[in-house]
Amino acid sequence: xxxxxxxxxxxxxxxxxxxxxxxxxxxxxxxxxxxxxxxxxxxxxxxxxxxxxxxxxxxxxxxxxxxxxxxxxxxxxxxxxxxxxxxxxxxxxxxxxxxxxxxxxxxxxxxxxxxxxxx
Numbered sequence: 001x002x003x004x005x006x007x008x009x010x011x012x013x014x015x016x017x018x019x020x021x022x023x024x025x026x027x028x029x030x031x032x033x034x035x036x037x038x039x040x041x042x043x044x045x046x047x048x049x050x051x052x053x054x055x056x057x058x059x060x061x062x063x064x065x066x067x068x069x070x071x072x073x074x075x076x077x078x079x080x081x082x083x084x085x086x087x088x089x090x091x092x093x094x095x096x097x098x099x100x101x102x103x104x105x106x107x108x109x110x111x112x113x114x115x116x117x118x119x
């Protein structure tokens with residue numbers, strides 16, 4: 001049951017981030033929307049990899065080889081999420097640095113002020 005609640009929470013974060021990305025006009029709010037979408041994606045990945053009453057992937061006396069497929073938690077999704085969190089933080093830092101440069105040049109963070117780069 002907890003896996004479904006976490007999965008729905010992650011999907012809601014993705015939807016809220018997508019809504020903010022499509023409707024908001026402030027660059028900082030758009031960056032926050034990107035971060036929300038990334039966090040939702042991380043939560044969904046962890047929720048999908050969740051195994052109820054799972055154990056570490058170490059085969060010893062307490063875990064038989066025959067039970068390993070149904071009781072062992074896969075460590076790959078967790079490692080991917082940790083990597084994605086680090087990459088997401090770096091991308092967010094670059095976006096914030098770019099927002100600071102945009103503010104220095106136009107003295108506003110509204111997307112509407114940056115029309116000279118449109119097609």
